[in-house]
Amino acid sequence: MSEIRLNNVSKSFGGVQVIDGISLEIGSGELVVFLGPSGSGKSTLLRMIAGLETIDGGTLTIGGKRSEHLAPGQRDVAMVFQNYALYPHMSVRENMAFGLKNIRMATSEIDRRVQDAARILEMDALLDRRPAQLSGGQRQRVAIGRAIVKEPAAFLFDEPLSNLDAALRVRTRVELAELHQRMQSTMVYVTHDQTEAMTLADRIVILNNCRIEQIGTPMDVYLYPSSRFVAGFVGSPGMNFLKAELSATDGKQIATLGNGSDVALSVDLPPGAYELGIRPEAVQVRATPAATTGKAAVVEKLGDRTLVHLHLDDGTSLTALDGGRSEVKPGDIVHLDFDISQLHLFDSDGVAHHAK
Amino acid sequence: MSEIRLNNVSKSFGGVQVIDGISLEIGSGELVVFLGPSGSGKSTLLRMIAGLETIDGGTLTIGGKRSEHLAPGQRDVAMVFQNYALYPHMSVRENMAFGLKNIRMATSEIDRRVQDAARILEMDALLDRRPAQLSGGQRQRVAIGRAIVKEPAAFLFDEPLSNLDAALRVRTRVELAELHQRMQSTMVYVTHDQTEAMTLADRIVILNNCRIEQIGTPMDVYLYPSSRFVAGFVGSPGMNFLKAELSATDGKQIATLGNGSDVALSVDLPPGAYELGIRPEAVQVRATPAATTGKAAVVEKLGDRTLVHLHLDDGTSLTALDGGRSEVKPGDIVHLDFDISQLHLFDSDGVAHHAK
């Protein structure tokens, strides 16, 4: 009853196409994240759903109702802005009530909704404060409260965590996930932070250059990226990309790396030049001779794990993930094995092929 | 020959003590990171070394020379500012040469140094551009170049990565580490980001409330935090803190958690109430009954690993680190084991005691 359907929507700014025929269905109760670098069109797409940008072509249906020509206030969606946009001269209570007053809702009903939202977000004590008297995290909460009181068909979040510091961001991310589990409402969430997308989303929509690169669950996108762009954008530390020459010998396929090492793998691809993609956790540091060797350049100890930045003989850079108590030191020559079940090959068009 | 020695330095702003008798020795060629939350005094301490803040008491020696009364330009240190502070009306070349011209260095020598620095930082092509024509990462590089041309006894960095986006920050962090390995110069680096501190530092100086909490190598600080503050500040995801009652039975020490579970451990402490600290990676998710059980509230899949946010029976929150392909789902009851070699107990004064 509160799903969102985009059918072939498009938009241009001054002759430049910024959204090019995107179709997408967001299920009722689903949390979908639009993930992409800046300029990918993810914010524009969200704002088109909100009504803050016009839709030049295609249709938008929110909760079964054609909405592309409705004013923002009439679309039955609520938005949490990146900078919260709390009215500074109003108390928290007035901020939350403003939208309800504008549609002439009864005062008693407004009060009930504000109280309910305050209880859900544990901010009863803050209702009479001004935004300036709140911390960043509290403001964020009020912004969400202002959305909740509208009891909308869907919530739209525009990079809501980007103004919080690192520690608070992690905590708020978990709170948002809990809130979504509790409220079971439709949410569309825009971010450029792949960690937020991975941890929050039911499904991720990855946008690049105004079009959709991939739609899938977080682990789908992580394990089976559809393109080199997705493979490089999702995951931190990022996937390693190595030049590789694919050949078939004795019915077995072999990818030869720049330093001459051979990696056996199984893909249905013709021989030729490819890029081999492998995530750092699939590169294993061994004490004994293994598939190839590299020289450690920088060793980053994160405590629970260690990132080893290596150079192969031919100068190729490669990052391996080791345990928290790794013994590798800068300058060491280390042996490396590849987890062949986690190899990806990218052809010259950037299309991904996954090893079996 | 280019070590920095602080001996009992202090400073106050309008009657408030902000640096209270800090003594510290930074070895020649060492990279020391000042880590702390905002307001901890870390920036003030750096600026006192730079000469941008006066030193009210104590002595400062830079490269063997008493420096607390010298003007900033005469201390033989170079600083990289958080916002880079590149003069916008000068080209990159002029920016780098400005400090050298002011001490009337010969033009040929200035040119040589600028060329050298540009080569080291791979920015020869940028020399005639204005700062406004550079990307964030390039500006950062020019700011470092402006420091390098002075060939100072020590480099001071004031949160140099905080204006870069996440991906660029990770990359620049590695570049800085490589630069330090190459140049082998003394560096003092201020940050509030524990990841930067962990990955870059030879030694970390952790500041809190205007005093030093702990000095040590990154892994020392991570594995053997001296206080509850350090334990909570270093590491991401953060350490779990659980209320525990310590008792001794049959010569064995037992910590009883809030939900009644017992954890055996070995510490030289009298019985009583403590806080038990354990990092997420030392909390192991088991398929079979183990030390205790919890209910998964939020499961964050990061791709290479999974954070499981749990609640114990008594409502205590706990985070466990599981593998990338964890099967845990929100709502699951999971069994948990603790790695008893990685347990910490904190007494009521916040002092840490580590399990043997």
Place this chain on the structure above:
Amino acid sequence: MTPTTVRRINWVGGIFTVLTVIIAVLWAFPIYWGIVSSLKPEDEVVRPYIELWPETLTFRHYWFALTQTQIGSWYINSVVTAVGVTVLTVSTSLFAGYAISQLRFPGRTVLWWLILASFMVPTQVLIINHFVLMANMSLLNSWAGIILPQLIHPVIIIVYKQFFDQVPKDFREAAAMDNASEWNVLFKIYIPMNWGVTTALSIVTFIWAWNAFLWPFLAVTRTEMMTITVGITQVYDAFGVYYAQQLAAAVLAGIPVALAYLLFQRKVTQAITLSAGIKG
């Protein structure tokens, strides 16, 4: 993290200090000298050298201004016209500034340029025009005649536009999501978010209007319709030129402004800094 830069007061700073003290004295001197002169007998004032303190201290110029002139009517005229100018200017400028800043309508850019250009029109051209226009409309020697030509204060529109421009567009969008009408956006969001500007601009407009001289001087010929700033120049008409008497009247005329300044000190400073480009 409270930042205090080490600022060396070296010899350069010393030179600046001396220079600025000199400038300060030059600045303050005319005011001091004006007040002192108003307390001197007339013959002392016209001596061809500068005396820093009266030989004979006298208050009779003030007594004269208060009893022998129509200073009461002048005060009333000044209050009515200054308040009229303030209310009309600020309220119309507020709408104009909002429209130019926030609404997209045909002719918007042209209007904006016109407002900027109106800075450039030499005052005399306008004054002569205004005089002929007001004469044709028979508004000379009336409050309306004093008020109307003073309503053109493009700077206030510009300041309002500036402040409305600076309101992050998020607020406008949040209001749109909140079903607010255009009037609600203006009266519930933009004006309350800029109360400080409105107060400050009102005070400064009032002071401008109070101090206005050239136009009220031209527009009014009947003594009882004069504003105080014009009236004080009439003090000498009856008895020839008496500098000290004029100065005494000028000091009296300045008192309300000085009072406003003392009462609303912070707001006035804010207003001045505002109109000089410093955000409050």
Place this chain on the structure above:
Amino acid sequence: MTPTTVRRINWVGGIFTVLTVIIAVLWAFPIYWGIVSSLKPEDEVVRPYIELWPETLTFRHYWFALTQTQIGSWYINSVVTAVGVTVLTVSTSLFAGYAISQLRFPGRTVLWWLILASFMVPTQVLIINHFVLMANMSLLNSWAGIILPQLIHPVIIIVYKQFFDQVPKDFREAAAMDNASEWNVLFKIYIPMNWGVTTALSIVTFIWAWNAFLWPFLAVTRTEMMTITVGITQVYDAFGVYYAQQLAAAVLAGIPVALAYLLFQRKVTQAITLSAGIKG
């Protein structure tokens, strides 16, 4: 991510449009009417109703102003005094603004308050004082006499202070690390970083000085020492009051300003918006 808000031009927008067009017409009308009137014979101008176009088009008022008056000398006087005021005001204000913004010296706060307060002094008090002072110093009817009292432009000091305040302190600190002296900081960092402000303020000061009327009018009695703005008011002295002739002279006086405006259009706009609090 280019943001374009959906701005609905609804009926509220429509009302604003109509209102603003009316305001625009009211604004532009006096200028139009001034130019048209200067092209009418004198008897048409004084008709007691408003005619939008001359019955008889004539250029003889312009011919009269150019040939029968000392307009050449007036132009020279205006150029010398306006340039003098501009150079002296901007250069001293620059130093004063820098000192107040960046240096810590005894009396700094007092000086700052004094500058803010000087806004509040009624113009007439100053003018009378200036007149007596200039008379005592025998500077009436001289360029110096016209220039000196016009050098008090606190707004320029305030704008400079504002802009120097806005230079992030990082630059000052980077310069300190770079061994720069106070002069280097001012001339190599602060002034170059604020060239736009200096240009803009110079242009606007020039225009102010060119248009100045009240003080030059009082300070000069000899026809050949008058500035153009004062001179044009003398056009009627010889032959009685002729509005059209006055308007023609006023149009001539405005031409350099109009030219400056057209030539430095962007800079002038910037200057106006600057002094109105809009950053360039």
